[in-house]
Amino acid sequence: MSVIECKELSKAYGRKKALHQVSFTIKENTITGLIGRNGAGKTTLLKIIAGFIRETEGEINVFSRHPFNSLFVSANRIYIDDQMNFPNTLTLKDILQSAATFYGNWDQILAERLFDYFSFYPTWRYQQLSKGMKSTFNMIIGLSARCPLTIFDEPTTGMDASVRKDFYRALLKDYLDHPRTIILSSHLLNEIEDLLEDVLLLKDGEKCLYLSIDELKEYGVYLKGSVNCVRDIAGDKEIMYEKSLGNDHLLIGIKNTLTNLEIEQAVLMGVQISPISTDDLCTYLTNKTIGGIDDVFNRS
């Protein structure tokens, strides 16, 4: 069963297109990573899914309903980002208690155990927390709510490395015990890739790729060796990344469509083949030029 269905979804802010004809379907009880550069449209997409803003064109269904102004959708989803606002008159403990009355599946024991683990004090106020502590507190609410659709928009802002690791572990463990549909937006794909089932990559408001993480990991390869040999193996394949190494050596990234024969030829010519990490791949696919920032400095 699918929880989210998007068909040619577009959103414009004035004349600026934030999303352009995006189509995809997210299955129930999967963890999807939403990846893209700053301004690629991630937050806009998530806010439309959550029902906060209305699309300009196209179709969107969440739990088979139009999410904007839908009480059903809002009761069954939680949206966590770093703009969360809690009244400063409430203590952290008060906030947890009122969250408990909002969400039907709320797990108070989980909330309290996470609260203690991350060393929060019940009498603290939200506004006094540091950036990372705010994110950690938001995460506790996001996990404990156990909403059938849980959306985390850049949830790890400001968290240090070990809290991020704990968060990903907690997310996975709670998901295993209580499967639900989770969307996680991030630009740190390498940190979350093992957690994900699918990856949706946005580029300039358009869908760039939507693949399972396993397919994404095998999507691209590097060829490295002397210029002539690398060019020979690459043939007319589309090049997504290119970097010259010294005078006569070259590193290129291509889509992994090499046949066994081509791989054998490459080895014989001394061309090294290695997989492109998902992080690098997403960077290359969303780069404007195949040389990246180096092209700015290349005046030849």
Add this chain to the structure above:
Amino acid sequence: MGGGLWLIIDSDHSKPIYIQIAEWLETEVLKENHKEHEKIYSQYQLADMFNINPATAAKGLSILAEEGILYKKRGLGMFVSENAKEIILSKRKNQTLKRLVHDLVLEAERLHVEEDELIDMIVKENRNRKGRTS
């Protein structure tokens, strides 16, 4: 579950994780940590142990089921087949060793090492090892 186990997962990403899971399970069977007709880990247990998405773990299990190393009992999970060890051993001989030999021959060709010399190197290595272990 401690943090140590998932360090086994290859961090240089050279092999897909579901293949690493399948290979790890094969080694478990070879070491007889899981005997014939015994239940093997579920996709959820594997996901927890290795800190990965359960769909990835399920892919590792289904590879082994396709190869007849595991079999499925409806509603009960995956179990080790009767001849699982033989299948794994013959697979490793036929696939892994063959591939290594293939790579070896290719590398020798690239370095202009003659066949006799290559065979000589293998024989020597083999003798060295036997000398050390006996």
